[in-house]
Amino acid sequence: MDLSDYLRILRRNWMLIVASTMLGLLVAGATSALSKPKYTAQAELFVAIQGTGSIQELQQGNTFSQARVQSYVKTVDSPVVLQPAIDSLGLSISAEELATRVKATTDANTVLIGISAVDNSSVQAAAIAQAVADSLIRAVDNLEKPKTGGSSPVSLSVITPAKAPSYPSAPNTRLNILLGLFLGLGAGLAASMLRATLDNRIRGESDLRRVTDAPLLGGISFDQDATKKPLLTQAAPQSPRAESFRQLRTNLQFANVSGRAKSVLVTSSVPTEGKSTTATNLAIALAQAGQSVCLVDADLRRPMINEYLGLDRSAGLTTALVGVADLNDLLQPWGDDSLYVLASGQIPPNPSELLGSPEMRHLIDRLEHAFDVVVIDAPPLLPVTDAAVLSQHVGGVVLVVGCQRLRQQDLEKSLGALEMVGSNVLGVVLNRLPAKGPDAYSYGYYSHDDSSSPRSSVDALSTSSRLSQPFDSDHRAVNVAVGPHLEERPASIFPGERIDRT
Structure with a gap:
């Protein structure tokens, strides 16, 4: 992954990162607020060697005292030092417990010993530190005293008495908050990377490109109102949703620049990706561009187009395939443009066999001769084989991907x-894209209606490829004008003789 991929992951998971960071701050703040304050007091001792004061003796004494200081530091934790301090203060704890609250330190090449004590009370902390320091002085004096008698050659003295601190040493609220901030941020970043690694759903064009190099014909943003108003005609002409379908129409024309694919199959991988709404609105957009369009509902398992357009599906595609009725009587005009709809008809028990039959191929051929574009809504590819079978009879396939x-x-x-x-x-076609964010799809520089949108190339292509006259059953031209600005099309799109399915 390059830098742009990492930035995209951060933008996708910014809410997770912010929530994790805020949680870290909250935990750090709560820990600091609920923790009892602890105070640390310190006393400092100086180790000296008693002698005559000559230079040689001073040097030897300094070397000797530095060597002995480390031993005195370790002696502080022993009961020899701590028990007398407990007795002098009247504490009700053992020497082992006091050892966890007392600490002795020294710097290298020095004869100074620091003794610190921690307690919930600042006064008690100072008293413990001072009592331990005094006890260490007595213990060293007894330990270093010669067995033959006489005074100890080592002398410890207090140079800094322990004082009650004014501020607690713990909890360090500022440090805790900083740690909570960095730990929460780090956890959020790690969770984002793990989520990006484990999540293999397609969220945008970058994820699509990891799978295929197929042309991206367009992206349709998710619109909450689309569930109640799915049609292009129900959206505002200048809305991003309307512009996205016009962009899809334009890109589809350029993808089919040779004009060979007059029939377009719209399908998806799994249900609920939005293939039916995409097929319906694509047909409407093509009809609005002046083309004669036939929309066929070939989803013989879960037909939806009739519900979107408010049409009757009791007779339709299956009716024509089994020869019960003629195609002329099954096409239903819709809207003010040259859009005709062939509903699904009754749901058959053998959809795959019907869609792969010679009758279906013959029906598509006749529709291609009569219309500029035939848009076919097919079932999803993975649950059933209907779409794969039907795709062999059409000029091209458009795959809808639900983000x-x-x-x-x-x-x-x-x-x-x-x-x-x-x-x-x-x-x-990427459907249900987010309107904003790293995976949003740009619709270009234009967001106004078709009357001023840059669709001249589409109109030119549609005008040059549009059939101005339908054909009868023998493929002979009939003098019936096609187009909203000419005389009205008769009730039957195939006037004269009925279509011969054979």
């Missing part, structure tokens, strides 16, 4: 299934 829902391995399986049957994958 935050689909895992990378599932996308790999879907692309592998399409590649196995030789499908022409035109590109990928």
